Amino acid sequence: MKLYYYRSIAPNFGDDLNNVLMPKVFPRFFDEDDLTLFLAIGSVLFDHHPHQALKVVFGSGFGQYTAAPRLDDRWKFYCVRGPLTAQALGLDERLVAADAAVLVNRHMRDEVPKRFKFSYIPHWQSLLNGDWPKACELANVELIDPRWPVDRVLEMIQASNTVITEAMHGAIVADALRVPWVPVLPFHRSHRFKWSDWAGALMIDLRPYATFPATLHDLWVSKTGRDGNWMSSKNRLVQLAVGAANNALPYIAARGLRRLSEMEPVLSSDVALAKAVSKLEDAADRIRRDFHR
Template sequence: MRLYFYRGKSPNFGDELNHYLLPKVFPGLFNDDPSAMMLGIGSVLFDHHPAGVVKVVFGSGYGGYTAPPVLDETWDIFCVRGDFTARTLGLDPSYSVGDSGILIYDYRNPTRTKQHKFSFIPHWESLERGCWKEACRLANVHFIDPTAPVPEVLHAIEASEVVLTEAMHGAIVADALRVPWVPILPFSKAHHVKWNDWASALDVDLRPRPIRASSVQEQLVRWGRSGRRLDGVTGLRRRFLQTLDRRMTERAAESLAMLTNVTPSLSSDESIERAVGRLNERACAILKKYAPHIQR
């Protein structure tokens, strides 16, 4: 079967984690066979997947970006990301197992040397519109680029004592790697529901913290407007906006520094081990059904 995952104009750590992790979980399963596809890490339970293709669901979530999919005989659901996804799709609560990215737990390096007291992972859209690398420098917080190659991001997370993250999979992976994390409220409200969906499967009391915008474009997004309207601005207006951007970056850095004083979150050992165990059980069931010759 094919491994499906979302890929936008920029690589995104959470989505690219599919290509890095799931071939380890399902060795030898993926090929170019168009008759079946796996929906794994991410909010990829859309309403527009091909009608005639078998859709194997393993820890995916519904993000509200489209109407919920209408489930028929082509949907083979083994588990979903959390309670919200299960309710929305009309599934029994037992299907709420956890985001499949949690299985990075099985590949962690507990002896990794800690190099950074605090690290920050912005959402890739915030990285595109904001000035977070500079804000991190000003706040003395290590910057982790969510568009960097997956091994690089994993190494940086494990090398951190605490991760501040606006990227949901920054929190998911940090938690699975047993690195305490501070959730930062995404600027785009469209992303909020996903966090609670994932957290419900791990019994995490999610308390995301707000943070200041690091640029004019980010602030426009917060107000529900497009930052693209700044394209092509020249002259005095451009210089004014550049000055405003610098001030906003400084204030974002101050906000980021304040978040280093927040008590971080971490799911209990019992919760993470329960989720990992259930995900591995579902993975074995998928292999037994679709590739019985493959041993795991």
């Protein structure tokens, strides 16, 4: 079967984690046979998959990025990310486990010395537009770039005492590795539904903090919900205004990061995490039996 995951225009830790973690959970399991698709980490439950392919679902979620998929006998659900996914797809709530990335707790947890008091993980889209390296430097917060290789991001998360994160899989992995985290409300509203979905599976009372973006583009998107394509205008006055704002905003974003570092961090209960890991491992056992190779 083929391991399917979302590939964006830039590398992304949450999606790329599939290629590193899933072969550890399912050794010698995957090939390029796209007649059977394996859907694990990510909001990949949508109708874009080939109808004739069997879709094997292991901890995936619905993200509201598209319409909900029309389910038939070519979908085989072992577990899903959270209760909102189950509700949206009309599935039995007993299928709710957690995001499959939670299994880093069993397969990729290392003893890493703490080097950073606070680290910040922006969403990869925020890094395309905003000067977060400068904002983090000004705030004395270590930047973790989700476009870095998976192993590097994992090591950096474990080397942090507290992770501040706009990236959902920054929170998921930090929580699974027992690193306290502070949730940042995503600047793009389209990314917010999936946070609540995953948090619901772990009984987390999710209350993300709004903060200030490091670029005019993300400020516009967060306030209006619309794209900021007008900022690419070649009009000189527009470019001068955008440039002046982008020069100033990292200083404001840095103040926001310092404020976030003072907030009480979050960590799911040991009981909730253990239950999620157990449900994921039970589902993995069933998949290995059903698709024994």
